[in-house]
Amino acid sequence: MPGPDAARAAAILADLGPLLPSLASPALVVDLAAVDHNIAAVLRRCGDGLGSRAADRWRPHVKTLKTAALVRRLWAAGVTRCKCATLDELQMLLETAAEDGREDSLDVLLAYPLHEAAFRVARRLLAAHPAARVQLLADSPAHALAMDGWARTAAAPLDLHLDVDLGMARTGSPPSVWREAIADLASLSRLRVAGLHGYEGHLAWSQTREAAVAYDQLCDLAAAVACIGTDPLELVTSGTHSFSAALDHPRLNGGPWRHRISPGTVVLSDLRSEPAADLLDLRQAAYVLARVISRGSDRVTLDAGSKAIAPDRPAPNCRLPAWPGLVPLSPSEEHLPLRREHGALPDLGAAVLLVPDHVCTTVNLYRECLLLGRNEAPVRAVIGASGHRLYFAPDGQDTSA
Numbered sequence: 138m139p140g141p142d143a144a145r146a147a148a149i150l151a152d153l154g155p156l157l158p159s160l161a162s163p164a165l166v167v168d169l170a171a172v173d174h175n176i177a178a179v180l181r182r183c184g185d186g187l188g189s190r191a192a193d194r195w196r197p198h199v200k201t202l203k204t205a206a207l208v209r210r211l212w213a214a215g216v217t218r219c220k221c222a223t224l225d226e227l228q229m230l231l232e233t234a235a236e237d238g239r240e241d242s243l244d245v246l247l248a249y250p251l252h253e254a255a256f257r258v259a260r261r262l263l264a265a266h267p268a269a270r271v272q273l274l275a276d277s278p279a280h281a282l283a284m285d286g287w288a289r290t291a292a293a294p295l296d297l298h299l300d301v302d303l304g305m306a307r308t309g310s311p312p313s314v315w316r317e318a319i320a321d322l323a324s325l326s327r328l329r330v331a332g333l334h335g336y337e338g339h340l341a342w343s344q345t346r347e348a349a350v351a352y353d354q355l356c357d358l359a360a361a362v363a364c365i366g367t368d369p370l371e372l373v374t375s376g377t378h379s380f381s382a383a384l385d386h387p388r389l390n391g392g393p394w395r396h397r398i399s400p401g402t403v404v405l406s407d408l409r410s411e412p413a414a415d416l417l418d419l420r421q422a423a424y425v426l427a428r429v430i431s432r433g434s435d436r437v438t439l440d441a442g443s444k445a446i447a448p449d450r451p452a453p454n455c456r457l458p459a460w461p462g463l464v465p466l467s468p469s470e471e472h473l474p475l476r477r478e479h480g481a482l483p484d485l486g487a488a489v490l491l492v493p494d495h496v497c498t499t500v501n502l503y504r505e506c507l508l509l510g511r512n513e514a515p516v517r518a519v520i521g522a523s524g525h526r527l528y529f530a531p532d533g534q535d536t537s538a
Contacts (some may be wrong), residue, residue, distance in 0.1 A: 281318075
């Protein structure tokens with residue numbers, strides 16, 4: 138008997154059957170029942186007695202989704218706070234909220250340090266959607282002061298999170314640097330410190346002791362910074378590989394602040410997220426459909442190379458749930474060779490489903506995806522925030538505030 142993963146892959150291929158003659162490959166396919174299951178699973182873990190307020194603990198990063206149709210699944214579950222990294226993601230969120238008439242309930246943290254030109258584009262987006270709340274990120278005290286100057290024409294103070302480097306050494310400033318700059322932060326006139334962003338992405342799932350040290354540092358800084366604000370600070374931590382440790386940390390849970398985790402990968406799941414998937418009983422929601430384009434005695438090659446799935450991950454960068462005897466080798470741009478270790482080989486031209494090792498970088502490769510719902514015909518959905526635009530505005534228009 139096939140395992141549950143193989144059985145689900147077979148069911149998806151059966152649902153796609155009538156479309157296969159015209160469906161191009163590689164193609165991104167999303168199982169909406171699995172999406173909804175995963176959202177509910179995260180909310181249960183966030184709950185711990187909070188009931189309907191469980192959604193208040195989760196600010197998912199939409200870099201995984203990049204799609205209005207999938208963001209709407211979060212909103213339908215009551216998750217109206219989110220995090221994003223690009224201006225395209227921010228624009229997609231704001232425009233989707235406007236279409237749905239729910240701008241006043243949307244709260245977005247643009248968790249990426251902006252240079253001046255990008256800051257001015259963000260200001261234009263905020264001005265076009267004034268009912269939504271958009272919070273910005275300061276990389277350092279000097280960056281915060283610079284943004285305060287860039288925002289001198291703002292009608293009202295802009296909410297700001299301080300990016301706290303807890304050891305990842307990618308962006309942000311260490312807690313000691315922020316603590317020494319409290320007087321400068323208190324002098325900001327057009328920016329208001331609303332929270333701390335402490336992403337501990339360098340830590341693995343098992344590094345709970347190291348995570349606890351980082352959270353204590355963040356809480357100590359929050360206590361010091363609280364003197365310059367009137368509202369409780371928001372503390373945002375934790376992607377998919379550390380959220381459980383953060384939810385269990387007593388100081389994050391018990392302090393005079395609002396703590397939120399921000400995993401996004403858990404909505405679709407992938408191979409890298411196995412510990413989280415096991416804890417939450419996640420279901421795989423995102424697949425890449427590929428076809429066999431070459432067949433040898435102990436090898437087949439698919440039309441899904443590094444431009445189709447998990448380009449940032451080493452081999453094997455995916456898994457075939459219905460073909461466990463095939464091992465993915467190193468891909469080239471348009472080819473993915475597979476070595477047979479046991480079992481049969483799929484026929485030339487056969488459609489197969491792949492589970493990506495990293496779903497975030499996989500989704501970003503596609504302009505569209507196919508959404509599969511219960512007892513519904515598959516629906517095409519635009520991935521509106523994938524890739525990168527050439528200009529901040531169409532045709533290189535002026536984006537100055």
